Amino acid sequence: MAPDDKVLRIGLLGGGTVGGGVARILAREAEDIAVRTGAHLRISRVAVRDLTRTRDLPVPDTVYTDDAQAVVDADDVDIVVEVMGGLEPAGTLIRRALASGKPVVTANKELVAQQGPALYRAAHDAGVDLAYEAAVAGAIPIIRPLKESLAGDRITRIMGILNGTTNYILTRMTEEGADYDAVLADAQALGYAEADPTADVGGHDAAAKCAILASLAFDTTVTLDDVFREGIERVTATDIRTADRLGYVIKLLGIASEVDDRVETRVHPAFLPKTHPLASVRGSFNAVFVEADAAGELMFLGRGAGAEPTGSAVVGDVIDVARNLLQGARGASESQHRAKELRAIEELQTQYYVLLDVEDEAGVLAEVARCFGDHDVSIAQVWQDGSEDTAQLVLITHRAREGDLRTTVSALGTLSGVRSVASVLRVESEGVTP
Amino acid sequence: MAPDDKVLRIGLLGGGTVGGGVARILAREAEDIAVRTGAHLRISRVAVRDLTRTRDLPVPDTVYTDDAQAVVDADDVDIVVEVMGGLEPAGTLIRRALASGKPVVTANKELVAQQGPALYRAAHDAGVDLAYEAAVAGAIPIIRPLKESLAGDRITRIMGILNGTTNYILTRMTEEGADYDAVLADAQALGYAEADPTADVGGHDAAAKCAILASLAFDTTVTLDDVFREGIERVTATDIRTADRLGYVIKLLGIASEVDDRVETRVHPAFLPKTHPLASVRGSFNAVFVEADAAGELMFLGRGAGAEPTGSAVVGDVIDVARNLLQGARGASESQHRAKELRAIEELQTQYYVLLDVEDEAGVLAEVARCFGDHDVSIAQVWQDGSEDTAQLVLITHRAREGDLRTTVSALGTLSGVRSVASVLRVESEGVTP
Numbered sequence: 095m096a097p098d099d100k101v102l103r104i105g106l107l108g109g110g111t112v113g114g115g116v117a118r119i120l121a122r123e124a125e126d127i128a129v130r131t132g133a134h135l136r137i138s139r140v141a142v143r144d145l146t147r148t149r150d151l152p153v154p155d156t157v158y159t160d161d162a163q164a165v166v167d168a169d170d171v172d173i174v175v176e177v178m179g180g181l182e183p184a185g186t187l188i189r190r191a192l193a194s195g196k197p198v199v200t201a202n203k204e205l206v207a208q209q210g211p212a213l214y215r216a217a218h219d220a221g222v223d224l225a226y227e228a229a230v231a232g233a234i235p236i237i238r239p240l241k242e243s244l245a246g247d248r249i250t251r252i253m254g255i256l257n258g259t260t261n262y263i264l265t266r267m268t269e270e271g272a273d274y275d276a277v278l279a280d281a282q283a284l285g286y287a288e289a290d291p292t293a294d295v296g297g298h299d300a301a302a303k304c305a306i307l308a309s310l311a312f313d314t315t316v317t318l319d320d321v322f323r324e325g326i327e328r329v330t331a332t333d334i335r336t337a338d339r340l341g342y343v344i345k346l347l348g349i350a351s352e353v354d355d356r357v358e359t360r361v362h363p364a365f366l367p368k369t370h371p372l373a374s375v376r377g378s379f380n381a382v383f384v385e386a387d388a389a390g391e392l393m394f395l396g397r398g399a400g401a402e403p404t405g406s407a408v409v410g411d412v413i414d415v416a417r418n419l420l421q422g423a424r425g426a427s428e429s430q431h432r433a434k435e436l437r438a439i440e441e442l443q444t445q446y447y448v449l450l451d452v453e454d455e456a457g458v459l460a461e462v463a464r465c466f467g468d469h470d471v472s473i474a475q476v477w478q479d480g481s482e483d484t485a486q487l488v489l490i491t492h493r494a495r496e497g498d499l500r501t502t503v504s505a506l507g508t509l510s511g512v513r514s515v516a517s518v519l520r521v522e523s524e525g526v527t528p
Numbered sequence: 529m530a531p532d533d534k535v536l537r538i539g540l541l542g543g544g545t546v547g548g549g550v551a552r553i554l555a556r557e558a559e560d561i562a563v564r565t566g567a568h569l570r571i572s573r574v575a576v577r578d579l580t581r582t583r584d585l586p587v588p589d590t591v592y593t594d595d596a597q598a599v600v601d602a603d604d605v606d607i608v609v610e611v612m613g614g615l616e617p618a619g620t621l622i623r624r625a626l627a628s629g630k631p632v633v634t635a636n637k638e639l640v641a642q643q644g645p646a647l648y649r650a651a652h653d654a655g656v657d658l659a660y661e662a663a664v665a666g667a668i669p670i671i672r673p674l675k676e677s678l679a680g681d682r683i684t685r686i687m688g689i690l691n692g693t694t695n696y697i698l699t700r701m702t703e704e705g706a707d708y709d710a711v712l713a714d715a716q717a718l719g720y721a722e723a724d725p726t727a728d729v730g731g732h733d734a735a736a737k738c739a740i741l742a743s744l745a746f747d748t749t750v751t752l753d754d755v756f757r758e759g760i761e762r763v764t765a766t767d768i769r770t771a772d773r774l775g776y777v778i779k780l781l782g783i784a785s786e787v788d789d790r791v792e793t794r795v796h797p798a799f800l801p802k803t804h805p806l807a808s809v810r811g812s813f814n815a816v817f818v819e820a821d822a823a824g825e826l827m828f829l830g831r832g833a834g835a836e837p838t839g840s841a842v843v844g845d846v847i848d849v850a851r852n853l854l855q856g857a858r859g860a861s862e863s864q865h866r867a868k869e870l871r872a873i874e875e876l877q878t879q880y881y882v883l884l885d886v887e888d889e890a891g892v893l894a895e896v897a898r899c900f901g902d903h904d905v906s907i908a909q910v911w912q913d914g915s916e917d918t919a920q921l922v923l924i925t926h927r928a929r930e931g932d933l934r935t936t937v938s939a940l941g942t943l944s945g946v947r948s949v950a951s952v953l954r955v956e957s958e959g960v961t962p
Contacts, residue, residue, distance in 0.1 A: 115822070119681070123681070126682075126747075130680075131679075233822075233823035233824060234826060235672075235676075238672060238676060239669040242844060243672055243841065243844040244669075244844060245561070245565075246554070246557055246561050246564075246847055313560075369810065373808075374805060374808035376803065379825075387836075388667075388836040389830065389831065389837050389841070392668060392828075392831075393828070395805055395825075395827040396824065396825060397823065397825065402821075402823070402824070403822065403823050405822055406823040409679075409681070410677040410679050412680070413676070413860075417860060421857040423855040424855065426847075426848070426851060427564075
């Protein structure tokens with residue numbers, strides 16, 4: 095099975111962190127990769143924004159250029175690898191490569207989340223591969239299992255910890271009992287969180303991955319803006335402590351499900367039972383939990399970011415695409431994308447945790463309970479808590495309609511015995527029961 | 529992307545539990561599968577041992593035959609799906625199918641564990657696909673990620689919970705504080721364990737899967753007999769309680785690693801830190817934890833057995849193989865199999881837990897400590913335990929050579945203060961640190 099002297103040439107768009115990871119892995123594992131591919135893989139061109147910057151990629155100095163389009167068009171580029179990120183010029187370059195019959199591997203989460211189905215169609219029309227394993231959850235093989243391993247199955251729900259920064263913050267808050275602001279500041283100092291952490295803590299990054307997973311799992315078009323989104327900024331040490339006492343942890347979850355032919359996608363912090371496999375996913379790890387009709391429950395865990403983990407996923411895709419190219423074949427396509435109705439968040443049915451600051455007086459509980467009942471939200475658990483000058487009511491509801499819960503919460507705020515609604519979080523207690 | 533009228537015909541070898549799962553999934557998801565494959569998949573023949581038995585597979589009665597070879601040879605069979613199990617005649621039938629240019633999908637763990645590399649070669653020589661995702665850990669996509677997603681990476685270690693029955697037993701022992709015999713009897717009554725549970729509790733089943741994973745991960749030939757194996761029969765409630773107090777759980781692990789170009793494979797119960805992702809895998813679930821140079825740590829979790837989970841994996845493979853067949857292409861091959869030296873269990877370096885029944889007298893601890901020291905085994909933790917009439921010493925060693933540990937244990941048995949060596953278990957504390 096030794097490879098002959100065939101060479102496939104890679105045009106790398108982007109010479110930054112991920113590009114460096116890709117180049118180093120290709121160099122380090124060159125021999126084994128050649129055997130597995132049936133050809134040597136060589137980086138023939140690298141497009142970078144700033145030619146004057148020094149780089150330590152294991153490629154000849156002569157391959158660098160600041161003309162990305164020339165890399166796409168070059169006769170000595172057989173496969174285009176896009177690791178520059180951002181919507182443009184990445185999108186135009188990828189479409190150009192596909193149209194000219196060149197397969198593309200991309201790690202561009204933002205682009206795939208916003209234009210995925212259009213890009214899949216472009217690849218299909220051109221009869222070439224578009225691979226994007228690295229765009230979701232870094233090193234975790236999740237796109238390939240969804241497209242191939244579960245091709246004969248029906249996926250009903252995907253639930254994921256899709257952002258490492260927020261999982262790191264929530265893990266430290268849980269394990270240290272610390273407050274959000276303190277842990278965020280420390281995470282920023284340690285480099286685990288960006289100076290502007292909005293994309294992570296606000297759930298935008300997770301929402302992009304959730305959109306890609308939903309599109310793929312349910313054969314439809316879900317874009318970033320379709321995903322309901324709440325961040326972790328308002329999760330308090332009290333919420334986490336309360337969750338713990340009740341047998342839950344708090345995680346930022348991306349959830350996509352298909353109910354009665356309607357697709358529901360959402361990213362928000364949620365109570366999750368400690369016995370759920372996702373509950374034990376600590377630190378900066380990502381994980382994706384999949385429920386399918388025949389396969390049952392599956393989980394995939396790994397590093398969601400970083401030059402080498404993301405590079406590993408890119409190189410796996412490059413080998414796949416290269417093998418197909420050598421055989422004149424194409425990898426598995428996304429299925430026909432059917433327009434499916436999206437379910438509004440108000441239609442969501444789940445359990446809720448509500449924390450109320452209340453007056454320490456008789457009758458409050460009855461007043462609160464009546465308010466829930468009046469709005470068709472049934473209470474599963476309740477207890478009163480508090481120190482000398484504050485009293486709190488903690489409530490967990492049965493499954494209720496989000497719309498009804500929201501009306502309830504508005505009404506709670508007007509009750510004389512309720513000082514404020516301190517927290518409202520969804521409780522995701524469906525799932526694994528081994 | 530709608531499929532035209534192409535039909536690919538499947539010859540099913542075996543009409544039992546898994547065969548039934550495959551037939552039901554193919555019927556239930558026929559429309560989506562046709563779109564994803566680019567052809568309709570139809571079961572044209574089913575070989576069964578006993579033609580008189582009634583079956584409820586969703587196929588015409590006319591497709592059944594007891595001549596399996598005729599199914600392999602039939603002109604109206606394009607793809608052979610082997611779900612009969614056992615070494616023979618399955619092995620001969622698969623080789624015959626491959627030699628005649630027909631791709632094969634198999635769920636046969638025993639066969640792949642014993643003859644995998646020879647079968648991979650036969651498929652390669654014939655230029656057709658041999659797919660066996662269902663042979664390891666049922667529904668969990670692990671073969672495809674190892675062969676494809678990590679094709680550009682270097683796998684250094686695989687650690688798995690590869691048998692659902694033993695994990696169910698150990699989980700109940702842990703959560704109920706119950707004894708092995710009681711839980712086993714109950715598991716048998718509930719159908720979670722066979723009347724003769726040897727293949728499961730003795731670690732044979734896990735060892736077969738460990739051999740397949742090791743062969744694939746390290747590009748070499750590891751067969752079932754190469755795998756060091758200990759079962760869970762001697763794990764006691766005391767061991768589990770002790771592990772718990774120290775921050776560990778006890779799991780039956782299959783471990784394959786490559787150290788200095790030598791491959792080490794073993795299946796045995798072990799202490800695993802509670803913070804390890806595998807530690808929270810409960811009940812009859814399986815999970816595989818993979819460590820790779822670039823990707824870092826990955827874990828795959830799911831149902832390891834059952835008609836539908838195994839059927840889902842088989843159908844995923846069938847779709848893959850069918851797509852390749854339609855394009856005249858082949859899927860990823862196993863790499864060249866290099867003969868690698870296997871490392872003997874005596875060379876293993878890990879930590880150990882040793883439980884000693886000792887005389888309740890001064891000087892025992894010193895005597896025991898000296899014995900460890902004399903044999904180059906360093907003690908990490910020790911404490912004395914016991915009730916009114918028994919005294920016990922619990923020891924956790926630092927990393928030591930298994931050969932040295934064994935000599936130590938033999939010597940401990942001869943000490944005047946030691947009544948008996950009650951338990952010796954390996955402690956696998958390397959791994960994930962998020």
